[in-house]
Amino acid sequence: MVSDNRMEESVVKKVDEQGRLSIPAAWRKDWKSDMVVLKKRGETIEMIPLESISLTSLFDSIVVSDDVDFADPHSLKKALMERKEA
Numbered sequence: 001m002v003s004d005n006r007m008e009e010s011v012v013k014k015v016d017e018q019g020r021l022s023i024p025a026a027w028r029k030d031w032k033s034d035m036v037v038l039k040k041r042g043e044t045i046e047m048i049p050l051e052s053i054s055l056t057s058l059f060d061s062i063v064v065s066d067d068v069d070f071a072d073p074h075s076l077k078k079a080l081m082e083r084k085e086a
Helices: 073-085
Strands: 036-041 044-049
Touching: none
Parallel strands: none
Antiparallel strands: 036 044
């Protein structure tokens, strides 16, 4: 069993005619983005704030062998899948 020591808060909000609701400002204050992921799990909806990522942080993050033909999407996909399995 995993223990979650975070303090849990609840609030009741009314959803308007267009499906919108407001999230308390105190809950949003530490979010690094205004984008969220919504996950529907049965009757439950989970909302996860997305953290912005700098695209330059992804440079040189994927390494494939030197013999991959980047002009051939099948060759590239095969190389990436082999890397994933390793």
